[in-house]
Amino acid sequence: MxxxxxxxxxxxxxxxxxxxxxxxxxxxxxxxxxxxxxxxxxxxxxxxxxxxxxxxxxxxxxxxxxxxxxxxxxxxxxxxxxxxxxxxxxxxxxxxxxxxxxxxxxxxxxxxxxxxxxxxxxxxxxxxxxxxxxxxxxxxxxxxxxxxxxxxxxxxxxxxxxxxxxxxxxxxxxxxxxxxxxxxxxxxxxxxxxxxxxxxxxxxxxxxxxxxxxxxxxxxxxxxxxxxxxxxxxxxxxxxxxxxxxxxxxxxxxxSLLLDRTHPSIDRDPAAAAFAQRPVNRASKRHLLAISRHLENWALTAPEHPILLAAFQEVRHFTPRSRDRFAGLGAHLPFVAALGVGVAEHPAPGVRGASLAPDDPLTGQWDVVVLGSHFSGALISRDVGDDGPDMDRRFDFVVTHDRDLVTRAARSLMSRIGQNDERRP
Known part of the structure; x- marks a missing residue:
């Protein structure tokens, strides 16, 4: 004992x-x-x-x-x-x-x-x-x-x-x-x-x-x-x-198990990468909005739970209606992000945000990127610089389902998130 x-x-x-x-x-x-x-x-x-x-x-x-x-x-x-x-x-x-x-x-x-x-x-x-x-x-x-x-x-x-x-x-x-x-x-x-x-x-x-x-x-x-x-x-x-x-x-x-793969660098400018590989078209914001909504709706109804990232140029383009839409996306998808000059860290419930620097190439782009396990799609566009009504502004754009291009665009947008928090007030 x-x-x-x-x-x-x-x-x-x-x-x-x-x-x-x-x-x-x-x-x-x-x-x-x-x-x-x-x-x-x-x-x-x-x-x-x-x-x-x-x-x-x-x-x-x-x-x-x-x-x-x-x-x-x-x-x-x-x-x-x-x-x-x-x-x-x-x-x-x-x-x-x-x-x-x-x-x-x-x-x-x-x-x-x-x-x-x-x-x-x-x-x-x-x-x-x-x-x-x-x-x-x-x-x-x-x-x-x-x-x-x-x-x-x-x-x-x-x-x-x-x-x-x-x-x-x-x-x-x-x-x-x-x-x-x-x-x-x-x-x-x-x-x-x-x-x-x-x-x-x-x-x-x-x-x-x-x-x-x-x-x-x-x-x-x-x-x-x-x-x-x-x-x-x-x-x-x-x-x-x-x-x-x-x-x-x-x-x-x-x-030994060899692990010598090379990893691609991150594209600074998604539009430049996409425009170099795909035919470029031009249309007004009014027309591109339908494409953007189609990608968002597909992401919501897809059985595979994709991620969605979007660049809005500036916070003024992330309207109250955009906020409500993205809150709905954030409630259903594993990851949703919105980027633009002045965008808050959490611009809507379930949405991650990033404020872009004024000289960031993304400030001239409207990009919507959806990446799933099987489906991938992206609208990648660049503002032509028109004056006048917002919905009449024209963009050069590419719509692509090429998985490599979509993945590169997603990596590019993701790389900005959390990077510039020191600029927030």
Whole structure:
């Protein structure tokens, strides 16, 4: 029997989240990522664990405690550094290493004592930042800005749990991940019509972009067959190995999962890009309004939940009637945005706004961009500069359903959101 004194001593040595963070006493386990065509290990995912046997051993308990204590960002950096240090100590150079990153911590400054380890990892490993899909529908603008900083640091991007939320599939072209990790529910569950439509969109994006599809939760031979049927070429799960120490025999660099895709730059001027590739027409605002309404109505009735972004030149063109229409769009779509000189950060309920600088090329454009998992369409127009009644103003314009052009226009508009908040009063 344990005495009361012994129990008190045992409890006194129970680590708190403050102890764990201060002592950097996080450990990493690693799970292989396998080429489903050959069975060969091509990468590893690092998974964080707290002190063994403690109440904070599980990653969920560990991060919940860190959030409550205000230590989430520091714990995130500790987990990354621990994963990198463990990989480098075992000689895992040149191999792809997936590290989980909480979206809320993107942009946080790393502790000074971890900088050297993090830098060594970026030099010697192929680091892949793994971000959960749910972040796309919570703070998509901030997430995409954070992902750009990760790419600038030399990291590839893996989007985790894809399939858990159908609203996020329209965001795939904007995030443009290097790896799409299918949610284990797709691998272990029963397929239905909705799942088939969703996976069709994922497969189409992967084919067009060159992204890899990776299936999680492969625990049986049946799961493996399902993963292959879903279009996955890579996978992980207990069928191959449980998380644990790195194995004695590590994959060679030549067999590593290669993530060397190039990512297109963002167009500053959507009209210039569209006009260079499509025939340009001219019409009055009165005529273009019908096209704009058609795109908006399609977005509202589409079964695939697209996103919609629009540039209004100036806030005076975002009329009370526009506000009501966009509030209706914002209530039904996963993401809606309105841009223009003087537009507020939240110009209507459920709508994200951006105030354009007076010299921004978009101030001379009226653009409406709708991007869904299957459908894409855009009205991209440039003001000719007429005087006179507003509805008689003429625009040079292009209407396009070319997915590449629509995606480029969406990226261009999205890049302005959150960028110029310092100009707001």
């Amino acid at each position: 344990i005495s009361a004194v012994s129990a008190q001593r045992t409890e006194s040595f129970t680590p708190t989240i403050h102890d764990i963070v201060a002592r950097r006493s996080v450990r990493s386990v690693y799970q292989p990522i396998v080429d489903l065509r050959t069975g060969q290990t091509v990468a590893f995912e690092a998974l964080a664990r707290g002190p063994a046997g403690s109440h904070l051993e599980s990653p969920m308990a560990l991060f919940d405690a860190a959030r409550q204590a205000g230590l989430r960002d520091e714990l995130e950096w500790i987990c990354q550094a621990t994963a990198i240090r463990g990989a480098l100590d075992r000689g895992l150079k040149g191999t792809s290493l997936f590290v989980n990153i909480e979206p809320e911590t993107l942009g946080a400054v790393s502790p000074s004592d971890l900088v050297a380890t993090l830098a060594a990892g970026r030099r010697s490993l192929r680091l892949v930042a793994e971000i959960t899909e749910r972040a796309l529908t919570i703070r998509p603008v901030e997430l995409m800005r954070g992902l750009e900083s990760l790419r600038d640091a030399g990291m590839a991007i893996a989007l985790d749990d894809v399939g858990a939320n159908r609203d996020s599939v329209a965001m795939l072209p904007l995030v443009n991940p290097d790896v799409i990790k299918l949610d284990m529910g797709l691998v272990q569950g029963q397929p239905d019509r909705t799942t088939a439509s969703y996976l069709s969109a994922v497969a189409a994006h992967a084919e067009a972009s060159g992204a890899h599809i990776l299936a999680e939760g492969i625990e049986t031979e049946k799961h493996l067959i399902t993963a292959l049927a879903l279009g996955a070429t890579f996978g992980q799960g207990w069928h191959f190995a449980r998380p644990g120490p790195l194995p004695e025999h590590l994959p060679s660099v030549s067999s």
